[in-house]
Amino acid sequence: MNPIKYLFSVILLGLMLGQLAAQMPNANNINIDTATKGKSKKAICCESNLPKRFGGTTSVTATVSEKNKSTGHNGMVWVPGGTFMMGGDNKQASADEYPKHKVTVKGYWMDATEVTNEQFAAFVNATQYVTVAEKKPDWNEIKKQLPPNTPKPDDSILVAASLVFRQPKEAVALNDYSQWWDWKPGADWKHPHGPGSDIGGKEKYPVVHIAWTDAVAYCKWAGKRLPTEAEWEFAARGGLENNIYPWGNEPVNEGKQKANYWQGQFPNKNTVEDGFFYSAPVGSFAPNGYGLYDMAGNVWEWTADLYNNTYYDSINKPSGIINPQGPPTSYDPDEPTIPKRTIRGGSFLCNDSYCSGFRVARRMKTSEDSGMEHLGFRCIQDK
Ligand SMILES: [Ca+2]
Numbered sequence: 001m002n003p004i005k006y007l008f009s010v011i012l013l014g015l016m017l018g019q020l021a022a023q024m025p026n027a028n029n030i031n032i033d034t035a036t037k038g039k040s041k042k043a044i045c046c047e048s049n050l051p052k053r054f055g056g057t058t059s060v061t062a063t064v065s066e067k068n069k070s071t072g073h074n075g076m077v078w079v080p081g082g083t084f085m086m087g088g089d090n091k092q093a094s095a096d097e098y099p100k101h102k103v104t105v106k107g108y109w110m111d112a113t114e115v116t117n118e119q120f121a122a123f124v125n126a127t128q129y130v131t132v133a134e135k136k137p138d139w140n141e142i143k144k145q146l147p148p149n150t151p152k153p154d155d156s157i158l159v160a161a162s163l164v165f166r167q168p169k170e171a172v173a174l175n176d177y178s179q180w181w182d183w184k185p186g187a188d189w190k191h192p193h194g195p196g197s198d199i200g201g202k203e204k205y206p207v208v209h210i211a212w213t214d215a216v217a218y219c220k221w222a223g224k225r226l227p228t229e230a231e232w233e234f235a236a237r238g239g240l241e242n243n244i245y246p247w248g249n250e251p252v253n254e255g256k257q258k259a260n261y262w263q264g265q266f267p268n269k270n271t272v273e274d275g276f277f278y279s280a281p282v283g284s285f286a287p288n289g290y291g292l293y294d295m296a297g298n299v300w301e302w303t304a305d306l307y308n309n310t311y312y313d314s315i316n317k318p319s320g321i322i323n324p325q326g327p328p329t330s331y332d333p334d335e336p337t338i339p340k341r342t343i344r345g346g347s348f349l350c351n352d353s354y355c356s357g358f359r360v361a362r363r364m365k366t367s368e369d370s371g372m373e374h375l376g377f378r379c380i381q382d383k
């Protein structure tokens with residue numbers, strides 16, 4: 001196979017949500033007339049994968065100190081501990097959301113919103129941190145994840161880049177994510193749609209193109225940490241029981257706008273009834289019962305945990321489990337050789353028929369080195 005095509009397929013392998021970007025250099029959100037209401041049509045259900053960078057495990061190179069450790073809880077809300085049933089609550093749930101199992105978590109502080117560009121800029125200014133997407137990929141590291149004798153791709157591919165959404169003009173086969181994802185040189189957190197785009201005026205938007213390593217480094221600098229998958233789901237439920245969404249069970253396409261997601265036909269038609277084609281300023285929609293914003297939609301959020309599709313089964317017992325820390329090893333049957341971390345909450349590219357990522361139980365996963373246009377994070381703090 002053509003090595004470039006092969007690498008591209010490797011880069012995108014596993015991907016299945018939507019996103020866009022190439023022809024909208026400033027990426028301004030498009031406000032539309034919300035009078036033109038419509039309902040998303042059921043098409044196919046519940047894709048289970050996301051694109052990734054190269055599939056690499058990036059050693060945590062966070063050398064930043066903890067000197068900036070926060071002593072207050074500005075911008076955070078207290079999530080009381082408790083016991084809940086973790087896992088799928090409706091027919092859209094995928095196999096990896098089962099079995100529902102009893103989990104207890106201790107209380108913790110959680111960022112009320114996704115980490116913003118303004119907050120991430122403060123971290124970078126203080127530490128001169130360079131994100132994964134801003135670095136030239138190391139072929140010697142990448143090839144360890146690829147089949148033996150995989151030819152080295154062209155140097156034009158091995159450049160600092162990230163995955164950016166490109167909206168097709170027409171309907172496309174949803175099993176071919178190369179129809180809507182571009183490996184775009186120059187795309188990074190400061191250039192979310194690639195060269196020509198920037199984050200001017202977007203201080204309150206969620207930072208994106210953040211790899212897991214980058215998120216860990218930020219949280220450490222802030223004196224915080226990433227939530228475990230259990231902590232994330234407990235928080236998203238907002239004190240409700242067996243709820244499908246952070247707001248309860250009202251279908252996402254009914255009633256008032258409750259989150260920033262994809263309305264219309266993915267990936268070629270977005271009716272933008274929620275007012276945002278791309279990401280929205282954090283906190284643009286009502287919070288859940290704990291005061292947490294955008295736990296459904298806007299951008300996906302990294303968790304601390306490795307992904308393993310059978311993890312719930314391994315910890316399911318009548319007495320429950322306290323503060324689960326994720327599986328010891330990663331396993332994704334779709335791509336068994338690629339270590340992955342779990343991400344949660346869905347994004348502006350999720351819709352009800354394609355990934356329903358805004359469900360509180362929805363699990364998604366991607367490799368640690370993946371920064372994407374719709375992937376960010378938030379942190380928690382124990383005390
Ligand atoms: Ca939207």
Ligand SMILES: [Ca+2]
Binds near residue numbers: 297299300301
């Ligand atoms: Ca989110």
